[in-house]
Amino acid sequence: MQVPASFDYQRAESVDEALELLRRYGEEARVVAGGHSLLPMMKLRLAAPEVLVDINDLHELDHIVLVGDELRVGALTRHRTLLESELVGRYFPIVHDAEKVIADPPVRNRGTIGGSLCQADPSEDLSAVCGALHAHAVIRGTDGERIVSM
Numbered sequence: 001m002q003v004p005a006s007f008d009y010q011r012a013e014s015v016d017e018a019l020e021l022l023r024r025y026g027e028e029a030r031v032v033a034g035g036h037s038l039l040p041m042m043k044l045r046l047a048a049p050e051v052l053v054d055i056n057d058l059h060e061l062d063h064i065v066l067v068g069d070e071l072r073v074g075a076l077t078r079h080r081t082l083l084e085s086e087l088v089g090r091y092f093p094i095v096h097d098a099e100k101v102i103a104d105p106p107v108r109n110r111g112t113i114g115g116s117l118c119q120a121d122p123s124e125d126l127s128a129v130c131g132a133l134h135a136h137a138v139i140r141g142t143d144g145e146r147i148v149s150m
Ligand SMILES: Cc1cc2nc3c(=O)[nH]c(=O)nc-3n(C[C@H](O)[C@H](O)[C@H](O)COP(=O)(O)OP(=O)(O)OC[C@H]3O[C@@H](n4cnc5c(N)ncnc54)[C@H](O)[C@@H]3O)c2cc1C
Pocket: 030, 031, 032, 033, 034, 035, 036, 037, 038, 039, 055, 075, 076, 101, 102, 103, 104, 107, 110, 111, 112, 113, 114, 115, 116, 118, 119, 123, 124, 125, 126
């Protein structure tokens, strides 16, 4: 049986609290979103964070909105939400094309775009899609925010 090393668990109630927890625990902490990449790595002992910061209550990070000519997608948006979004299908059908072939419903129900992009697996679909679309990532920390071209 594969079991992860022991770890502490913190469930953030706001983005600011999550950032503060990450600042406090530093390199020893990892965000957990859908957990579909991180938890298998922990079970295989390829990752052994001492603290998990759960962001699943941060509903403000779960959104798809059109602002002017920009589509903004929150980090906690699930694969399934992207696949079912009429807005995404209308403006960026390539995202639907990719989502249709990402894993299976259990993975798509939990996995997030933020987790996919932060995992940055070279074979991962959404990173390639975001690169092709010349997307930008908004990255926030306790020191502020920066925007990085993908
Ligand atoms: C069986 C299976 C099949 C799969 N098939 C495919 C596939 O065909 N194509 C594909 O592209 N992907 C595939 N995946 C990968 C899947 O898409 C990713 O596991 C998932 O979307 C990652 O998102 P998550 O929310 O689960 O991330 P997590 O596992 O929660 O996190 C992954 C990493 O990102 C970090 N992280 C997560 N969210 C944030 C955040 N908001 N800010 C900072 N860091 C963050 C975590 O700390 C961790 O290091 C598959 C996964 C499984 C288990």
